[in-house]
Amino acid sequence: MTKNPRSKPATMHDVARHAGVSVKTVSNVINDWPYVTPETRQKVWDAIQAVQYRPNLTARSLVTGKTHTVGVIVPDLSNPFFGSAIRGCEDELLESQYSLLLCNANEDAERERYYLNLLVSRAVDAVITWGSRLTQAELSLIVGDQIPLLTIDASEPPTAANHLNVDIDNIAGARLATQHLIEQGYRRIAHFAGPEGRVTAKHRLAGYRQALEMTGQPYDPALVASQTPTIQGGYVLAQAFMRQDRRPDAIFCYNDLMAIGVLLACRQFGWQVPGEVGLVGFDDLPMATLMDPPLTTVRIAQYPLGRLTGRLVLDAIKNASRPQQSVPYLVELQVRGSSGKGLLTENGRRAMVESLMASLGEDRLGQPAPAATVDPRQTPDSAG
């Protein structure tokens, strides 16, 4: 007879009783302890089936001190950047049977603090925080050095033991982007910067200035402004700048979202991109390729980066190796249509869409690529 479905879930004791063995034996079977006779093993498995036993991981965690859980804090869940990144991380964690506790800090330091404390109280085995707004001192204070902490683009290099940082090469990326605009012949290049006080914003501005200096261009503070790193932010700044007498002829944006805002403003007011305004973003969001013109941008490969973060914390948890505290992550310029007058020929556009379709692979929008050809006649089972 099976158990009454409304009763409490079965415990190891129930299994033990049912199988006529001790709890230790049940535990042994479940944890693949080698020294169990096949018969006993079978008996136990049968009992497990019979009483519908499922281990209570809370209890296990209490005694082992491990929750097999990683806490992940992101600044803005609705930013598609993190969808891909978290997916990569989750894939990596799954392989080691770890779960992911997701927290959306919502660009709010207070909320981040709250979550950090919560994750420690929940005894997660590691914490990952993206674009943290807290100082290393505060992070150390809250997290301590008992539990591995991985930051991505933290504002300072990690100080505490057991803390790691992934350093996205924002300076080089911004330099590349700006150089590219200069090479394309643009001369009044504005920079729409991210939130002041965020390091990534600081670094991307620095890269912009480096490129200017390296090519002997003057740096004009009037061509730089910061805003929230969103579509609206870019849109607002574009209007403000493009309506001036001496408008810029190109804009390097802090991120793709801002660049898209600029693109929208240009579309609305009829400013040609890339003819009148060259445009470069940062991140390479999945949607960057879909814009018209497709957005030139600095690619941070999100899915691989997500996998990397997963691998790093897993290593830290297993204490495998911690060679350096700061892990660099390279970026690369993706030249597409928005940044060069000669970039948008008919053929170029066609090649671009084709390569997009090819690249929309595992780590991009949507699922595995469908077959290249299809019979339009094939209809789904009809309904209604």
Add this chain to the structure above:
Amino acid sequence: MTKNPRSKPATMHDVARHAGVSVKTVSNVINDWPYVTPETRQKVWDAIQAVQYRPNLTARSLVTGKTHTVGVIVPDLSNPFFGSAIRGCEDELLESQYSLLLCNANEDAERERYYLNLLVSRAVDAVITWGSRLTQAELSLIVGDQIPLLTIDASEPPTAANHLNVDIDNIAGARLATQHLIEQGYRRIAHFAGPEGRVTAKHRLAGYRQALEMTGQPYDPALVASQTPTIQGGYVLAQAFMRQDRRPDAIFCYNDLMAIGVLLACRQFGWQVPGEVGLVGFDDLPMATLMDPPLTTVRIAQYPLGRLTGRLVLDAIKNASRPQQSVPYLVELQVRGSSGKGLLTENGRRAMVESLMASLGEDRLGQPAPAATVDPRQTPDSAG
């Protein structure tokens, strides 16, 4: 003297000893038990500070049987739809101090099964699964009726007690979309359907057929094909259909991703949208508005839907009320540029961008709207 930072975290016993009271008293203070003298309370709080105590939620869960955690399973984390939806859910859960355990089923029934079992083992207080591929029988078998289960667009109505389904009105949405195309004067309207066997795909096809019937149009199976619901899927089908002799003059797609794929193909081969091909999607992804032309689509308000799911499971957990097993969720047609020849005047386009900027609010891409005006002169702290 503060505790050695390398030692184990402080427990309630440490606090009790430090404060010279019993563990019960500490527990009372932490859980706001009313009958504690202010002095004792203060003493305990001081001790908590002194030993840097943080409650161990694992232990608490073991005894209370509640983990204050909700498991959420989505089919594809890189689909921006879920970024917004999960954000809504998370916001709702946070208000009640619940955490979110995120699982990406990756469109794989096996992986979904694995996660479902895991979540039960982890004793989450509720489970939410989006677009489940499992039958109600299987869901009931794995989850049981002890823990609340909320499905969104499940393949069948829930059978078990304690199970709820949110029913997105796919049929009506598809009908609206198709009717709209008919009203715009299109006559050979194709439907690019979603994966066969998925109810949402079935329902959207049904809505398409309903609209045809209601307006006396013939239903032509040759105008329907199914594919993976991705950009590539849409791209592939568009090529197959548009190269036929008798091509469709409009396409209603299963979702926005497919519609974007169609748009890309049209862009590549020079088919005018909406002139030669009218196009309607489904979902209203954040990026739908950003396309050129902006995509007409059936809006499923993602952030509010996410909040709703959070509220529903919270209600179920707290046993507040469970009036019906099936909660309807309405959709609405968003007419934009891709579906009507008269829809893309200069003024219309301008109004569209403006309303987009206005609507890019709390529940959309990016953060709260920035100030409408800005002084471009304001520069961030210079660097490098």
Add this chain to the structure above:
DNA sequence: TTGAAAGCGCTAACAT
């Protein structure tokens, strides 16, 4: 108002 003790379901010494 506070304390002592039992026990949540599991793992891990230590016996046998």
Add this chain to the structure above:
DNA sequence: ATGTTAGCGCTTTCAA
């Protein structure tokens, strides 16, 4: 190869 038993850190009767 299997059983006994003692906790993990907390909440919760039940006494005091």
